[in-house]
Amino acid sequence: MIEITVDEVNSRIKNREEVYLFIYTPLCGTCSLAKRMMDVVEEMLPSLQISSMNLNQAPDFAQTWEVKSVPALFIFQKGFRVKEMYAFHSIMYVHQLLKPYSLMEKGEI
Numbered sequence: 001m002i003e004i005t006v007d008e009v010n011s012r013i014k015n016r017e018e019v020y021l022f023i024y025t026p027l028c029g030t031c032s033l034a035k036r037m038m039d040v041v042e043e044m045l046p047s048l049q050i051s052s053m054n055l056n057q058a059p060d061f062a063q064t065w066e067v068k069s070v071p072a073l074f075i076f077q078k079g080f081r082v083k084e085m086y087a088f089h090s091i092m093y094v095h096q097l098l099k100p101y102s103l104m105e106k107g108e109i
Contacts, residue, residue, distance in 0.1 A: 001038060004051040006058035012076070019076035020101065022052040023067060034071035034088040041094045045102040075101065 001022055012019045022038050024031035035052070042050050055062055055070055065074065068086060073094070075083040088094055 001035070001042060001050050001052040004053055006053065006061045009051070009053060009058075009061065013079055016079045017076075018101075019074070020048055020050045020098070021074045021076070022050060023055050023070055023072040023074060024052060025056050025070050026054060028070050030088075031071040037088050037091050037094055038073070040091050041098060044095055045098055047102050048098060073097075 004021070009019060009021060022035065024035060038050060038052075042048065053061070055067060061067070065081060067074075071086070071088060073083075073085040073088075074081055083097070085094075085097060
């Protein structure tokens with residue numbers, strides 16, 4: 001995952017780009033586990049460019065998009081948040097959630 005700033009995220013959303021954003025805080029143990037899951041899923045779905053953002057450095061983003069807790073995964077399409085996930089049950093669960101987006105990125109859907 002590539003670390004991204006809140007300005008970069010906001011710019012991509014404003015430009016109506018696809019954004020797959022893993023949101024975390026550095027001292028969160030559950031976030032560390034979820035990040036490892038996301039790293040595996042990213043290897044399984046290389047067509048997705050998944051970004052990560054430290055929520056401690058983005059309080060305005062947290063308020064604007066009403067981030068309820070961390071870890072979180074937000075998916076933006078055409079300037080809209082189309083999906084949010086807070087429970088990282090398993091690698092397969094996350095994979096199944098992201099796989100349709102991967103197929104869209106590759107033009108298979």
